Amino acid sequence: MKFVARYSGIVVLVLAVLALQAQARDLDQDEALRLRQDGVIQPLEQLMQPALARYPGATLLEAELEEEDDTYVYEIELLIDGVVRELEVSAHDGRILKDELED
Secondary structure (H helix, E strand, C coil), rough: HHHHHHHHHHHHHHHHHHHHCCEEECHHHHHHHHHHHHCCCCHHHHHHHHHHHCCCEEEEEEEEEECCCCCEEEEEEEECCCEEEEEEECCCCEEEEEEECEE
16 A cells, blocks of 8 residues: 555656646747748648638637647637637648537
Protein backbone atom coordinates (compact mmCIF):
# COMPACT_ATOMS: atom_id res chain seq x y z
CA MET A 1 0.00 0.00 0.00
CA LYS A 2 2.86 2.36 0.75
CA PHE A 3 4.21 1.69 -2.76
CA VAL A 4 0.94 2.82 -4.35
CA ALA A 5 0.71 5.92 -2.18
CA ARG A 6 4.35 6.83 -2.80
CA TYR A 7 4.30 6.48 -6.58
CA SER A 8 0.76 7.55 -7.42
CA GLY A 9 1.81 11.21 -7.14
CA ILE A 10 4.67 10.63 -9.56
CA VAL A 11 2.38 8.90 -12.04
CA VAL A 12 -0.09 11.80 -11.88
CA LEU A 13 2.73 14.30 -12.44
CA VAL A 14 4.08 12.41 -15.46
CA LEU A 15 0.60 12.15 -16.99
CA ALA A 16 0.04 15.88 -16.48
CA VAL A 17 3.32 16.72 -18.22
CA LEU A 18 2.46 14.46 -21.15
CA ALA A 19 -0.98 16.04 -21.46
CA LEU A 20 0.53 19.53 -21.56
CA GLN A 21 2.91 18.51 -24.33
CA ALA A 22 0.04 17.16 -26.44
CA GLN A 23 -1.86 20.45 -26.37
CA ALA A 24 -1.90 22.80 -29.29
CA ARG A 25 -0.03 26.10 -29.30
CA ASP A 26 -2.05 29.17 -30.33
CA LEU A 27 -0.25 31.45 -32.78
CA ASP A 28 -0.57 35.22 -32.66
CA GLN A 29 -1.37 37.42 -35.64
CA ASP A 30 2.29 38.29 -36.29
CA GLU A 31 3.20 34.60 -36.57
CA ALA A 32 0.20 33.97 -38.81
CA LEU A 33 1.16 36.85 -41.10
CA ARG A 34 4.75 35.59 -41.37
CA LEU A 35 3.56 32.06 -42.19
CA ARG A 36 1.22 33.43 -44.90
CA GLN A 37 3.96 35.57 -46.41
CA ASP A 38 6.33 32.59 -46.41
CA GLY A 39 3.70 30.45 -48.18
CA VAL A 40 3.47 27.96 -45.32
CA ILE A 41 -0.25 28.51 -44.73
CA GLN A 42 -3.11 29.73 -46.91
CA PRO A 43 -5.32 32.75 -46.13
CA LEU A 44 -8.20 31.96 -43.78
CA GLU A 45 -10.70 33.34 -46.30
CA GLN A 46 -9.58 30.74 -48.84
CA LEU A 47 -9.53 27.92 -46.30
CA MET A 48 -13.08 28.68 -45.16
CA GLN A 49 -14.54 27.71 -48.56
CA PRO A 50 -14.81 23.93 -47.92
CA ALA A 51 -16.38 24.52 -44.49
CA LEU A 52 -18.91 27.01 -45.85
CA ALA A 53 -19.68 24.70 -48.76
CA ARG A 54 -20.44 21.95 -46.24
CA TYR A 55 -22.59 24.30 -44.14
CA PRO A 56 -24.18 26.97 -46.38
CA GLY A 57 -25.49 29.94 -44.41
CA ALA A 58 -23.24 29.21 -41.41
CA THR A 59 -21.97 32.10 -39.31
CA LEU A 60 -18.31 32.22 -38.31
CA LEU A 61 -18.04 32.58 -34.53
CA GLU A 62 -14.32 32.09 -33.99
CA ALA A 63 -11.16 31.06 -35.80
CA GLU A 64 -7.80 30.36 -34.18
CA LEU A 65 -4.57 29.32 -35.82
CA GLU A 66 -2.84 26.58 -33.84
CA GLU A 67 0.23 24.42 -34.17
CA GLU A 68 -0.44 20.77 -33.36
CA ASP A 69 2.32 18.20 -33.73
CA ASP A 70 4.27 20.45 -36.12
CA THR A 71 1.15 20.97 -38.25
CA TYR A 72 -0.76 24.24 -38.61
CA VAL A 73 -4.53 24.02 -38.25
CA TYR A 74 -7.34 26.50 -37.94
CA GLU A 75 -9.81 25.68 -35.20
CA ILE A 76 -13.08 27.14 -36.47
CA GLU A 77 -16.42 27.47 -34.71
CA LEU A 78 -19.49 27.83 -36.89
CA LEU A 79 -23.07 28.57 -35.87
CA ILE A 80 -25.52 26.57 -37.95
CA ASP A 81 -29.26 26.84 -37.19
CA GLY A 82 -28.56 27.52 -33.50
CA VAL A 83 -26.00 24.71 -33.20
CA VAL A 84 -22.26 25.31 -32.81
CA ARG A 85 -19.89 23.04 -34.73
CA GLU A 86 -16.14 22.92 -34.21
CA LEU A 87 -14.00 22.19 -37.23
CA GLU A 88 -10.27 21.75 -37.59
CA VAL A 89 -9.04 22.75 -41.02
CA SER A 90 -5.53 22.23 -42.36
CA ALA A 91 -3.94 25.67 -42.73
CA HIS A 92 -1.79 24.25 -45.51
CA ASP A 93 -4.39 22.88 -47.91
CA GLY A 94 -7.87 23.44 -46.44
CA ARG A 95 -8.72 19.80 -45.74
CA ILE A 96 -11.32 19.42 -42.98
CA LEU A 97 -9.56 17.30 -40.37
CA LYS A 98 -12.26 17.31 -37.71
CA ASP A 99 -15.94 18.20 -37.68
CA GLU A 100 -17.94 17.76 -34.50
CA LEU A 101 -20.58 19.38 -32.31
CA GLU A 102 -19.16 21.83 -29.78
CA ASP A 103 -19.37 20.59 -26.22
